[in-house]
Amino acid sequence: MATAPYDQDEPLAASAPGVLWALLTPLLALLDRTGLLTAPPDALQKIADRLDTIAERCGPAIATYSNPAKTLAAELADALPVVWTEGVSAGPAGRRFAAALAELSGTPAVVAELPEALAAHSALLAGRLAAGADPDDFFRDRVAEKPAMHARVVLLRDRPLDGLTAATAARELALTHDTPISELEPEAGGELETLAELIAVTDFAAVYLALASRA
Template sequence: MAPHIDDALLDDPDELLRKDSRQTLRALATAGAQVRESVSLAEEAGIDRLARLDRPRSVLVAALGGSALVAEVLELLAEPGSPVPVQARRNLPLPGWVGPLDLVVAVSLSGRAPGPVGIAAEAARRGASLLTVGADDSPLAEVCRRARGTHIGVGRGRTSSRTSLWSLLTPVLLGAHTLGLVDTPREQMRQVADRLDEAAEAYRPASESFVNPAKLLALQLAETVPMVLGDGPLSGVAAARASSMLARTARMPAPWGELPDAASQIVACFDGPYTARGGHRPGTYDAGRIRLGDIDTSGWEPHHFAEPEGDLAERPRGAGGRDIFADPFLDGPSLPQLGLLTLRDAAPEPPTRESVEVEALTDAVLATAREAGVRVMDVSAQPGRPLTRLAELVTTVDFTATYLALGLGLDPAVSPHVADLNDRTR
């Protein structure tokens, strides 16, 4: 059965804030402010000094956990025009080719994550240039200072990398822009901040669910076993973020994919046990029929049987092919419905051949999903520069996952099992 979500709680801002022990919603709402503060902190830290360096042979970004999206975004934005390769790394060992001609970017909110700190230390030992982002009073900052690199702090009040994304990402993008790897000048970062502010206003706790897209999406996702699909590279990064946030914040596993490669992988799931027309699952019947000979009827009384036509009994179905007369005691509890959350990038103007093909493939996947009884949810970015479009999709899924957690009675910031795991691995 699908989990119960308390829709009344989602429309009670006082109760939302009370259950949100570490003010996750409020932290997400500061995304625009994080961008502006990080621009100032980067300037104060001397980010422009990077312009005096020779262009690096390559850039390696070390980030993990909630910070991993920083590397994915830089890879995404650098790929079309960067004159040097950009690669992501989560942990040691540092690749053997990294040396004095390369730049290593290490990101950790606390400045204590073993992977980024270890990579930064090894890169410094080999003479590579360093750009680090994290707490000022931390091992990561110390490694960077000893190597005469550039360290940028994250400001005060940042307690979770999941809610401090823009404090971590902004300095990295400014540094990459200074080196000529991406086109993200300060003026564009301020436009991103404005878009994030608009989203925070639309998704605020006081906004009722019927006009709040994040709350509405949370209510829809709660009734499904969700999958997330991006329609291209940019929305694919957002889909990976959605999968991570749904798992870590809402405790709901959600596999993700990116078109065109993931089309078959996603569509194959429509044949599985979570769709009424696919698989053999409790509470549903193949093609609307059940063969009485396939069921153990020992101990049943005659009144348990409907009057079949021969050995087949037709069962009425509701929306999505569900059996509206399924008995949870005889048929077993019904499984939740498969859900497909599609994140779509804004179409370019004028359309290109590639964008037309992507749109046609996406529409074909959604049509197949609806025919199979999958619940389809569609989120599209508004036109704008790539980083602005990505920011809109990311903040939507961040707020959605948080509202979903709260509606399910979960604290979005505190997981007892994660705490147990940390205790057992210390």
Template sequence: MLDDTLLADPRALAALDTGGVLRSAATAGAQVRSAAQGAAEADVASLAGHRPRALVLLRRPGASATAAGVLTALLGPAAPVPVVVTDSTPSWIGPLDVVVAHTAEATDAELADSVLLAVRRGAEVVLSAPADGPVASAGAGRARLVEPRIPVPPGLDLPRALAVGLATLRALGLLDAPLDPAMDVLADALDAEAERNQPGHEPFMNPAKSLALRLADHTPLLWGTDRLAAAVAAHGATALATHAGVVANSGDVTDGAGATALVRALDRGASGADIFRDPFADPDGLTETPPVRLVLLATGEDDPGQVTLRRTGRGWPSADVLHPVDEVARGTRHAALLRAALLASRLDVASVYLGLATRTIEPA
């Protein structure tokens, strides 16, 4: 059960958070800066002028799946080279291809095999991984290795994965408007989000706490109104499972609109209590499933309600909408990317708050 009084008590939160998970979640901006510096030292920029036959994004457990989704959405269907997202290096890999991989698990044997195959075939490999272990050893001397410099608990390393991927896309010239090499604008946006979400702020002033309270005792439905937001929604579902033990549905809003049972549950929730429910059949409500809570995520310029109406033919007035145009104003350069990173960070911190308030996060 949620102890909502904890979220208004910074000292109680600090006493529970003996592992420093909240502090780690606030390092997103620092992770971006350190990864950008690491990519520069690993000479990722030397890929400039190389137009690969294919860009291969290896999707491993953890943050790499979200990073791959965000990078693919940024490139879009008009990407100048084929983009392949796969769990392991394809058999056709060769010297004309570029492979990007990220992991927080130094002993991922399947990834180690993938890296070894890619370097043996002569592919260019950008590897974001710990320096010790089979994964780094597989690419020793041949992969551009970007080591983590800021240790974080499992599930909080997305900023590093994303920064290394963005550095690679910049070097390859695949983005129309790449970030500057230091990625200061992205890091600054994440620092500002961390400030908004700090434990000392009351829930009504803290967007992550507010979101945690809205999702508590519900089944979250995280639906993106654009491709980039859908990738972030998938990350949010993973964050909730990792830090709060909450099972969430995530995806694109058009896919969600086709899930008829969920849509019926949303409509029932919007209309109020079920008048046909027999309280004597289950007086304690122990067999009831948690009510659903729809959260629409958006990173584009258009109003997400209008986008949802256009894409699905209907709207959900009761939905929570996460469209950070106040934090990243319309017309801002790199707005969609900044909003996506900001929302991913907010979902991370909200999941940590929820995990602490429900005692799901165990003491260190």
């Protein structure tokens, strides 16, 4: 399995890419054998294949314009991530992403599930963290002055099984408040595969953001 963008001499944080699945895969196999959940060997192999694919797409050698993790990290620079999730797999992935951002780069983030997030975070997007909240920002010296922190929505979502989605309303709310939005949606697959993809991409993004903050 491909490795994460870490110096191998540094201790790995709990949120480092690959650490979670290295610990979780044996547990899934054990739970499958005891009948507590269904995670047969072929399902675990699909997870491993998906993680390898994501590592190839998001690795350090891949340029930002074709690397979803580097792109997300660049978009979140000097931003407050407002993570909205939709779907069974997206919920835990979003919560882990917020934890990884805090642990690896010290970046605060808020997270909520759709559609509840629309009401919960509407005031946040309308406040001083809104992109258009500071009319003097246009005249700011971008060399001498640190940019003000603004909110950026990160929408993590599965493909809705019943066709019902709050994603359109989420995009409209962000647009109404001049808030930029980043979206991640996994390729089709089982719940564990889509969970693995969302966690892997956001883990890589958290690492790249941490590396950029130390530069």
